[in-house]
Amino acid sequence: MSTTSGSSTETKSFARRAAHLNPAGVRPAKEGAISFDSGHADPHVLPDLTEEAKAALSVHRSETLQYAPRPGLPGLRTWIAAYMNDDGVSGISAENILVVNGAKHGLELVCRLLLDEGDSIVVTSPTYFTAIPIFKSFGVSFIQIPQGADGLDADELARVLESNQREGRRLPKFIYDVPDFHNPTGVTMSRERREALIALARKHGIFIVEDSPYRKVRFEGSSQPSLKSLDNSGLVLTLGTFSKLLAPGLRIGWIAGPQDILNRIVQLKSDGGSCPLTQRLIVNFGNAGRFNAHIQKVQDVYRTHRDRMLDAFRRDIPEFSTAVPHGGYYLWLTLPKNVDGDALAELAEREGVTVLAGSKFFADHSTIPARSGSPKSYIRVAYSHATPEQIDEGVKRLDRAFRSMQSHAVKANS
Amino acid sequence: MSTTSGSSTETKSFARRAAHLNPAGVRPAKEGAISFDSGHADPHVLPDLTEEAKAALSVHRSETLQYAPRPGLPGLRTWIAAYMNDDGVSGISAENILVVNGAKHGLELVCRLLLDEGDSIVVTSPTYFTAIPIFKSFGVSFIQIPQGADGLDADELARVLESNQREGRRLPKFIYDVPDFHNPTGVTMSRERREALIALARKHGIFIVEDSPYRKVRFEGSSQPSLKSLDNSGLVLTLGTFSKLLAPGLRIGWIAGPQDILNRIVQLKSDGGSCPLTQRLIVNFGNAGRFNAHIQKVQDVYRTHRDRMLDAFRRDIPEFSTAVPHGGYYLWLTLPKNVDGDALAELAEREGVTVLAGSKFFADHSTIPARSGSPKSYIRVAYSHATPEQIDEGVKRLDRAFRSMQSHAVKANS
Numbered sequence: 028m029s030t031t032s033g034s035s036t037e038t039k040s041f042a043r044r045a046a047h048l049n050p051a052g053v054r055p056a057k058e059g060a061i062s063f064d065s066g067h068a069d070p071h072v073l074p075d076l077t078e079e080a081k082a083a084l085s086v087h088r089s090e091t092l093q094y095a096p097r098p099g100l101p102g103l104r105t106w107i108a109a110y111m112n113d114d115g116v117s118g119i120s121a122e123n124i125l126v127v128n129g130a131k132h133g134l135e136l137v138c139r140l141l142l143d144e145g146d147s148i149v150v151t152s153p154t155y156f157t158a159i160p161i162f163k164s165f166g167v168s169f170i171q172i173p174q175g176a177d178g179l180d181a182d183e184l185a186r187v188l189e190s191n192q193r194e195g196r197r198l199p200k201f202i203y204d205v206p207d208f209h210n211p212t213g214v215t216m217s218r219e220r221r222e223a224l225i226a227l228a229r230k231h232g233i234f235i236v237e238d239s240p241y242r243k244v245r246f247e248g249s250s251q252p253s254l255k256s257l258d259n260s261g262l263v264l265t266l267g268t269f270s271k272l273l274a275p276g277l278r279i280g281w282i283a284g285p286q287d288i289l290n291r292i293v294q295l296k297s298d299g300g301s302c303p304l305t306q307r308l309i310v311n312f313g314n315a316g317r318f319n320a321h322i323q324k325v326q327d328v329y330r331t332h333r334d335r336m337l338d339a340f341r342r343d344i345p346e347f348s349t350a351v352p353h354g355g356y357y358l359w360l361t362l363p364k365n366v367d368g369d370a371l372a373e374l375a376e377r378e379g380v381t382v383l384a385g386s387k388f389f390a391d392h393s394t395i396p397a398r399s400g401s402p403k404s405y406i407r408v409a410y411s412h413a414t415p416e417q418i419d420e421g422v423k424r425l426d427r428a429f430r431s432m433q434s435h436a437v438k439a440n441s
Numbered sequence: 442m443s444t445t446s447g448s449s450t451e452t453k454s455f456a457r458r459a460a461h462l463n464p465a466g467v468r469p470a471k472e473g474a475i476s477f478d479s480g481h482a483d484p485h486v487l488p489d490l491t492e493e494a495k496a497a498l499s500v501h502r503s504e505t506l507q508y509a510p511r512p513g514l515p516g517l518r519t520w521i522a523a524y525m526n527d528d529g530v531s532g533i534s535a536e537n538i539l540v541v542n543g544a545k546h547g548l549e550l551v552c553r554l555l556l557d558e559g560d561s562i563v564v565t566s567p568t569y570f571t572a573i574p575i576f577k578s579f580g581v582s583f584i585q586i587p588q589g590a591d592g593l594d595a596d597e598l599a600r601v602l603e604s605n606q607r608e609g610r611r612l613p614k615f616i617y618d619v620p621d622f623h624n625p626t627g628v629t630m631s632r633e634r635r636e637a638l639i640a641l642a643r644k645h646g647i648f649i650v651e652d653s654p655y656r657k658v659r660f661e662g663s664s665q666p667s668l669k670s671l672d673n674s675g676l677v678l679t680l681g682t683f684s685k686l687l688a689p690g691l692r693i694g695w696i697a698g699p700q701d702i703l704n705r706i707v708q709l710k711s712d713g714g715s716c717p718l719t720q721r722l723i724v725n726f727g728n729a730g731r732f733n734a735h736i737q738k739v740q741d742v743y744r745t746h747r748d749r750m751l752d753a754f755r756r757d758i759p760e761f762s763t764a765v766p767h768g769g770y771y772l773w774l775t776l777p778k779n780v781d782g783d784a785l786a787e788l789a790e791r792e793g794v795t796v797l798a799g800s801k802f803f804a805d806h807s808t809i810p811a812r813s814g815s816p817k818s819y820i821r822v823a824y825s826h827a828t829p830e831q832i833d834e835g836v837k838r839l840d841r842a843f844r845s846m847q848s849h850a851v852k853a854n855s
Contacts, residue, residue: 065508067507067508068506068507070502070503070507073502073503073506073507074506075498075499075502076498076506077494077495077498077499080491080494080495080497080498081491081494081495083494084489084490084491084494085489085491088484088487088489089484089487090690091690092482092487092488092490092688092689092690092691093481093482093484093487093688093689093690094479094481094684094689094690095690128542128692128712128716129712129713131711131712131713132711132712134711135711135712139578157711160708160711161711164553164709164711270508270713274506274507275506275507275508275713276504276505276506276507276508276509276716276717276718277506277716277718278542278712278713278714278715278716294574295578297545297546297548297549297571297574297575297578298542298543298545298546298549298692299543299545299684299689299692300692301692302542302690302691302692302716302719303690304690304691304718304719305716305718305719
């Protein structure tokens with residue numbers, strides 16, 4: 028805007044927002060690069076929706092090409108309520124479901140309703156990296172809580188909230204977590220910790236934002252109850268999405284929560300309704316009874332991918348360690364002490380494989396709890412998008428990047 | 442939230458946002474009611490997209506069901522740039538186009554980038570009623586400028602801006618207008634006023650947000666140059682949409698503007714890309730050469746609707762006056778002196794026809810310019826959605842509502 032010096036647009040917050048919102052780490056990959064960085068779907072699990080579309084665009088044309096009701100198509104809201112009911116959430120109905128343009132849109136709407144500049148929120152350390160710039164654009168600060176093998180440390184959170192209260196500081200606005208196959212760590216929160224978290228939220232009157240895109244992408248074992256299913260105080264807002272259940276391109280997700288909260292959020296959803304065509308595709312897919320078989324396929328494909336990637340790391344880079352995730356899309360790798368994750372991610376890209384530096388997953392580098400470790404000691408790799416052959420080749424490329432760092436280190440030390 | 446007294450969510454701004462965002466006037470119509478209130482499309486002009494969808498979901502499946510690039514599908518951005526180029530905007534390319542989930546989403550993103558609590562913006566008086574709660578949710582105040590038969594009064598705006606400057610007050614962040622077939626008034630801004638507006642924006646360094654959904658829904662005469670085509674200083678952000686061009690249900694629109702601005706806005710677009718399926722449907726529709734014939738059909742159908750409605754009002758309620766709009770979806774009716782538009786809208790609904798009270802279209806009732814008239818002296822009726830037969834019947838019902846008010850008034854006076 029070189030022609031507009033003195034323009035009224037050059038405000039402090041304009042600059043602040045722009046500065047915070049650096050593109051969130053995923054760059055377009057170079058030709059021939061193998062992508063371990065993004066949570067894209069394996070193209071082979073994308074379903075054939077041509078029959079659903081034919082019906083949606085003929086029989087249902089005056090619905091699918093018209094403005095949709097802002098809360099979502101009644102048929103889809105009912106379907107989602109039944110789906111959550113099957114998943115253990117009792118007393119939920121269509122009125123508790125707001126259809127949105129994907130879970131990130133749901134998160135943004137929740138933020139628009141609840142957050143004011145200067146507020147704080149609770150996140151795990153590390154947390155879902157794409158959520159971080161959304162939170163920052165609302166001008167919040169972060170209370171970062173470490174995790175163990177059984178999820179967010181509720182005892183630590185209890186101590187922090189007590190101390191907040193003693194010192195008369197304002198409570199955080201909400202607790203954000205991915206309790207199932209956490210992004211990036213793959214950890215699933217235990218039932219005990221879930222119950223402790225709900226009790227804490229109730230005690231202090233704090234909302235919980237339960238973001239659970241991977242819940243059905245389970246490879247073994249059985250589910251823990253969702254936070255929503257354990258809550259009877261109306262404090263849990265659950266974000267759901269069809270991106271991992273069906274296809275990311277549909278851009279349909281939902282917020283499940285108390286009706287009075289959704290009635291407020293829908294007024295912030297100034298979009299003329301979410302796309303009725305893709306909503307109808309989902310309803311038709313569900314009504315055709317195709318969901319269960321599809322989810323089975325999703326689980327089978329990504330289990331194979333996970334196993335292939337775990338094998339490749341054990342074989343080629345045993346120096347990296349990881350917990351075995353029982354679902355989801357990602358491995359969270361702890362690097363040997365002398366290896367910088369930021370530098371490794373850069374070198375890997377030059378070798379032709381993209382991974383995400385672990386440091387991107389920490390909301391505020393100045394207040395990371397000691398137990399979370401150094402943000403530079405991790406990388407996140409996705410096994411969702413690459414083919415099994417690409418997984419083998421990608422780990423080999425990552426190994427080359429790692430070995431080149433090692434040899435540099437040896438030379439530097441000699 | 443009766444269980445959460447003392448909750449951290451009960452902040453001042455939480456209440457403020459909820460209070461501002463009362464549902465924007467469109468209620469679900471009663472059984473059998475004729476709808477003159479909404480800008481829904483005539484179902485008969487919704488195109489058959491089944492062939493486009495078949496290709497989109499088979500040949501293009503790995504694009505249409507995957508996450509899309511956040512700025513939009515390259516093919517669609519190129520198509521839109523060419524479309525705007527044909528419409529007189531020189532030097533525009535795909536990099537100047539950001540695909541969004543409809544024009545309202547585009548408007549919200551522009552607001553998120555540019556607005557801070559306490560800012561002011563310029564709007565016409567009256568203005569597009571759905572934009573008002575979006576603006577209010579950002580905590581802005583309004584500078585309301587009256588319109589004449591040739592659009593926003595640029596001379597009056599010049600005086601206001603000069604006086605702002607003299608008094609050392611901060612300038613408004615942007616000027617929002619619908620220059621073609623203005624919503625609700627149907628007025629199209631003259632070329633002279635467009636040029637004056639651009640000159641003003643350049644002089645003071647203020648953005649113009651040009652919202653032009655109805656530009657191609659023209660029934661006669663020729664177009665004025667778009668504001669974007671007259672601007673060479675990068676101050677015009679144009680909102681476009683396929684809702685009126687093709688179908689509202691696709692939920693695809695765009696922002697056209699300078700690349701550096703769009704690069705910032707795309708970082709606020711935290712949505713995993715707009716729906717690639719509906720984007721691809723539009724590209725396939727365009728590539729099949731179906732656009733021009735479709736727009737011709739849209740023009741023909743709505744011209745017939747407009748004429749039918751004008752005839753009905755002339756025949757049944759000659760007491761109401763209106764300018765004849767040369768395009769768009771709406772008539773803006775001036776009521777006789779003794780008739781209250783709010784009360785008429787309520788009575789009409791009881792008679793089985795929904796219209797919008799004119800008062801909804803004024804952003805701030807405390808500062809309406811005298812020349813804009815009383816907000817209660819207008820109603821807006823849409824001829825887009827109802828069939829010709831419904832148009833006749835709906836005007837008859839409105840007439841009954843009007844006559845019943847008249848007879849009450851006579852009784853009250855006698």
